[in-house]
Amino acid sequence: MGDRMNGVTAIILAAGKGSRMNSSTKKQFMELKGKPMIWYSLFAFEESPVNQIILVTGKEDITYCKKEIVKRYGFTKVTDIVAGGAERYESVANGLKKVNGDIVLIHDGARPLVTEEIIERCIQGARENGACVAGMPIKDTVKIVGTDNIIEATPDRRKVWITQTPQAFQYNILKTAYKNIRTATGPSITDDAMVVEQYTDHKVRFVNGDYCNIKITTPEDIKLAETLLENKR
Ligand code: CTP
Numbered sequence: 097m098g099d100r101m102n103g104v105t106a107i108i109l110a111a112g113k114g115s116r117m118n119s120s121t122k123k124q125f126m127e128l129k130g131k132p133m134i135w136y137s138l139f140a141f142e143e144s145p146v147n148q149i150i151l152v153t154g155k156e157d158i159t160y161c162k163k164e165i166v167k168r169y170g171f172t173k174v175t176d177i178v179a180g181g182a183e184r185y186e187s188v189a190n191g192l193k194k195v196n197g198d199i200v201l202i203h204d205g206a207r208p209l210v211t212e213e214i215i216e217r218c219i220q221g222a223r224e225n226g227a228c229v230a231g232m233p234i235k236d237t238v239k240i241v242g243t244d245n246i247i248e249a250t251p252d253r254r255k256v257w258i259t260q261t262p263q264a265f266q267y268n269i270l271k272t273a274y275k276n277i278r279t280a281t282g283p284s285i286t287d288d289a290m291v292v293e294q295y296t297d298h299k300v301r302f303v304n305g306d307y308c309n310i311k312i313t314t315p316e317d318i319k320l321a322e323t324l325l326e327n328k329r
């Protein structure tokens with residue numbers, strides 16, 4: 097592989113099935129205030145200092161994304177639209193193959209409320225620390241629960257954060273981490289920080305996300321997202 101560009105690449109994930117949404121349209125393409133959900137993430141990154149955007153979507157949705165989203169709305173930073181995999185980490189691995197930059201941001205297409213400020217904090221965090229994720233201290237008390245809803249433990253609330261995206265990394269760290277999981281068996285990996293935590297020696301640091309940077313997961317999140325989008329300046 098040749099020299100890495102001194103630049104920032106965003107991988108935007110839209111290859112999920114959205115099973116918890118229970119909708120005939122995949123959640124990443126459902127309309128929020130008249131635009132497909134994925135538009136909001138693409139717009140935020142297009143307006144940010146990011147140099148390259150890689151969109152990962154279902155094989156069957158590549159043509160739709162190319163014509164009805166990237167071309168139609170004129171997103172000029174999208175260089176590649178690639179097919180995802182069955183698991184989130186496989187979608188990330190497919191996107192990673194097209195990365196030009198030396199800093200990589202991975203973002204859930206199901207988080208339309210991401211802002212330029214969060215994106216900039218993540219880029220800075222990756223430059224300074226090598227690996228960082230957007231998140232916020234939890235507001236509710238969290239319990240660890242066993243069978244029959246029996247509470248087993250109450251972690252110290254001050255030590256519990258909710259994890260958001262973007263998650264940002266120096267390319268080499270992320271590449272090494274993803275290379276290492278390929279040999280492991282049956283990983284149940286729900287975010288990229290886990291991959292770096294478990295498969296490299298690098299420490300991952302939180303930077304502030306935003307309590308409004310929610311992930312759209314279930315039907316009630318749609319109304320909430322529309323309200324939050326309306327109130328966004
Ligand atoms: N994602 C992906 N490839 C996968 C699984 C998830 O690109 N194989 C993306 C989703 O499109 C979403 C983000 O990762 O933007 C976060 O995942 P999640 O919210 O869990 O979305 P889904 O997996 O689509 O939903 P569900 O888990 O309810 O099926």
Ligand code: MG
Pocket residue numbers: 112
């Ligand atoms: Mg999922």
